[in-house]
Amino acid sequence: MAEFKKTSGLTDAVFHYCPGCTHGIVHRLVGEVMEELGILGKAVGVAPVGCAVMAYDYFNCDMIQAPHGRAPAVATGAKRANPANIVFTYQGDGDLAAIGTAETVHAATRGENITVIFINNAIYGMTGGQMAPTTLAGQVTQTTPYGRDVTRAGFPIRMSEMLATLDGVAYAERVTVVDVPNVRKAKAAIKKAFQAQLEGKGFSIVEVLSTCPTNWGLAPVEAVKWLKENMIPHYPLGCYQDRTEKGVF
Amino acid sequence: MGQKFLMKGNEAIAEAAIRNGCMHFFGYPITPQTEVSAYMSKVMPKIGGTFLQAESEIAAINMVLGAASCGVRAMTSSSSPGISLKSEGVSYIAGSDVPCVILNVMRGGPGLGGIQPSQADYWQATKALGHGDFQLIVLAPATVQEIVDLMGTAFDLADQYRMPALILADGMLGQMMEPVEFPEKKEAPAGAKDYATTGTQGKRKPNIINSLYLQAPVLEQTIRDRFARYEQVKQNEVRVEEYACDDAEIITVAYGATARVVKGAVDMARAEGIKAGLIRPITVWPFPTETIAKAAEKARGMLVVEMSMGQMVEDVRLAVNGRCGVSFFGRTGGVVPSPAEVLAEIKKLAGGTN
Numbered sequence A: 001m002a003e004f005k006k007t008s009g010l011t012d013a014v015f016h017y018c019p020g021c022t023h024g025i026v027h028r029l030v031g032e033v034m035e036e037l038g039i040l041g042k043a044v045g046v047a048p049v050g051c052a053v054m055a056y057d058y059f060n061c062d063m064i065q066a067p068h069g070r071a072p073a074v075a076t077g078a079k080r081a082n083p084a085n086i087v088f089t090y091q092g093d094g095d096l097a098a099i100g101t102a103e104t105v106h107a108a109t110r111g112e113n114i115t116v117i118f119i120n121n122a123i124y125g126m127t128g129g130q131m132a133p134t135t136l137a138g139q140v141t142q143t144t145p146y147g148r149d150v151t152r153a154g155f156p157i158r159m160s161e162m163l164a165t166l167d168g169v170a171y172a173e174r175v176t177v178v179d180v181p182n183v184r185k186a187k188a189a190i191k192k193a194f195q196a197q198l199e200g201k202g203f204s205i206v207e208v209l210s211t212c213p214t215n216w217g218l219a220p221v222e223a224v225k226w227l228k229e230n231m232i233p234h235y236p237l238g239c240y241q242d243r244t245e246k247g248v249f
Numbered sequence B: 001m002g003q004k005f006l007m008k009g010n011e012a013i014a015e016a017a018i019r020n021g022c023m024h025f026f027g028y029p030i031t032p033q034t035e036v037s038a039y040m041s042k043v044m045p046k047i048g049g050t051f052l053q054a055e056s057e058i059a060a061i062n063m064v065l066g067a068a069s070c071g072v073r074a075m076t077s078s079s080s081p082g083i084s085l086k087s088e089g090v091s092y093i094a095g096s097d098v099p100c101v102i103l104n105v106m107r108g109g110p111g112l113g114g115i116q117p118s119q120a121d122y123w124q125a126t127k128a129l130g131h132g133d134f135q136l137i138v139l140a141p142a143t144v145q146e147i148v149d150l151m152g153t154a155f156d157l158a159d160q161y162r163m164p165a166l167i168l169a170d171g172m173l174g175q176m177m178e179p180v181e182f183p184e185k186k187e188a189p190a191g192a193k194d195y196a197t198t199g200t201q202g203k204r205k206p207n208i209i210n211s212l213y214l215q216a217p218v219l220e221q222t223i224r225d226r227f228a229r230y231e232q233v234k235q236n237e238v239r240v241e242e243y244a245c246d247d248a249e250i251i252t253v254a255y256g257a258t259a260r261v262v263k264g265a266v267d268m269a270r271a272e273g274i275k276a277g278l279i280r281p282i283t284v285w286p287f288p289t290e291t292i293a294k295a296a297e298k299a300r301g302m303l304v305v306e307m308s309m310g311q312m313v314e315d316v317r318l319a320v321n322g323r324c325g326v327s328f329f330g331r332t333g334g335v336v337p338s339p340a341e342v343l344a345e346i347k348k349l350a351g352g353t354n
Helices: A023-037 A051-057 A071-081 A095-100 A102-111 A159-164 A180-198 A219-236 B009-019 B034-046 B058-069 B082-096 B123-127 B144-161 B170-175 B215-237 B256-271 B289-298 B314-321 B339-350
Strands: A043-047 A062-065 A086-092 A115-120 A167-174 A203-209 A238-242 B005-008 B024-027 B050-053 B072-076 B098-105 B137-139 B163-172 B175-181 B240-243 B250-253 B278-279 B283-285 B301-306 B325-330
Touching: A023 A051, A023 A086, A023 A115, A023 A180, A043 A051, A043 A071, A043 B289, A051 A062, A051 A086, A051 B005, A062 B058, A062 B175, A071 A102, A071 A115, A071 B024, A071 B050, A071 B058, A086 A180, A086 B024, A095 A102, A095 A115, A095 A159, A102 A159, A102 A203, A102 A238, A102 B058, A102 B339, A115 A180, A159 A167, A159 A203, A159 A238, A167 A180, A167 B009, A180 A203, A180 B314, A203 A219, A219 B289, B005 B009, B009 B034, B009 B144, B009 B163, B009 B170, B024 B034, B024 B058, B034 B050, B050 B058, B058 B072, B058 B082, B058 B098, B072 B082, B072 B283, B082 B098, B082 B123, B082 B163, B082 B339, B098 B144, B098 B170, B123 B163, B123 B283, B123 B314, B137 B144, B144 B163, B144 B215, B163 B256, B170 B256, B240 B256, B240 B289, B250 B289, B250 B339, B256 B278, B256 B301, B278 B289, B289 B301, B301 B314, B301 B339, B325 B339
Parallel strands: A043 A062, A043 A086, A086 A115, A115 A203, A167 A203, B024 B050, B024 B072, B072 B098, B098 B163, B137 B163, B250 B278, B250 B301, B301 B325
Antiparallel strands: A167 A238, B005 B175, B137 B283, B240 B278
16 A cells, blocks of 8 residues: 655645645645656746745745736746746636736736646635635625625636637646545646646646635635535536647647 | 947847847837837847747736746836836845846836936836835946947846846937947856756755745845845946046036936037036946045036936935035926036036126
8 A cells, every 4th residue: 555645746844824725735736746747856836925925835846936916927937938947836816817817818828838726715815805806796705795796896707717718728627626536636637737838738727616714714614515515606617628639839 | 349230229229138148038018118129029039039028017027037037137128107017026026136137218207108208217216116125226328339338237237236237228218329339149147046946956955036024024134135235236336427527617417318418518518618527327226426425525516417307316415415506407208408408507507607
């Protein structure tokens, strides 16, 4: 029986994430995938602003900390400077789908050969639970205290579906990590996304539906239940684009 | 060296950057600097370099952050409103101790302003191109040739002190054509950029490019360390031209294209028997404080001329520190002062010679 041990894709730093938050699982999956693909030595990660801002302390590879939302632009510069590097961003929903929408969309439409790990937990975590672009209709947050009123605050945005329409996207899949079968699927998706970059296929993104028990005001188990019952119906799991055979160009 | 080219300032800037080992340029169109991008887009694909037209000024400066973090010489250029957009990225680059070169071909502001030459971004360039405690090395060329000569200086100083360098030009310099000679093309020096995120290759601990320090005393110390480097820059890197200053009683102070107008006025004043001189800061940060303070000891008065409502004049007054009077003449909004206007101001100071 294989020994269960920590991946060399992560450092020994202790995560600062809250109990029940799924960032830790996703970090581990990204670390395992980098280890298994043997790319830790040439990986350059880009950390966002948000809960994952200190990802630079956790991933065991070279890291750049980017301004809020600008990770895909920073990653673009890094990849263009040294195409042999494997460049990935790790971003939350506020970072990727609000303040950084332009950087996300344009890196994608350029077919920038980078990999984006997108954590969608329907809320701003780091700043204490404000409405995110992905906050569901009716969802209560600090800045939607009466529930998100779409007539005032707009509709929750589906990034994977939107990005899938762009010609530069080699791979876009939405996964979650709320149970073991889904964790396995998520890891396979993350591996496929990095593999696409290794083979020069174009822009790859994996959206991970994640929990935020602290800011949702739920216990971890309840948070998992809430995600399954509320987020998955609005954000269906699945592959939205796959051009990994031929590549985008 | 030797061969002369007749070239537009913006194109000369681009060629000079390439000759100094800049193989990665990220831009966005804006008048009056668009020819920089156009030139880069023509040349870079042929020499294996990167030209990328970004989706915004914000993206362009962040691409510079990404590329420069990986140890290459990277550059972006813009004009006033676009530079404002870059300020977030500039602050991160400074806070991450990453070298790069930024070009501002200044135009009239505020807001969308105009597209004619201006020097109204002096405060932004020298005091606050972004949030937080930091400085840029700011070089202010006066001729197309000097733009070319200072491009190598900008990249070298940025690398040496691990900080961004800004070329502060104006629409006049960007658009004018002048004969220029270029240095031989050279590779970026293969110096030890041991901070660069080039991948560990399994041979070292990860490098982290970062400006976040949540422990206040730690952040304070990183800033103090950075300011210790700024002190070295102040001591070693001041560049200034003194013209006809030896016996001058009226000292003018001007930088960039404006200094050429003022030089003409100084010559006209000399022809009329007025002992006028010109101090031209070439670095506006670090500022030539000592040169100006020394000149103030024996000058009857100083006249600062700018294409603004008066920005550098404050640095001159700080340097003069009451040793002599400092007056100001400026045109702004894209209006270029004429030598005759400046001469009239010199005469006012000289007094009784009119």
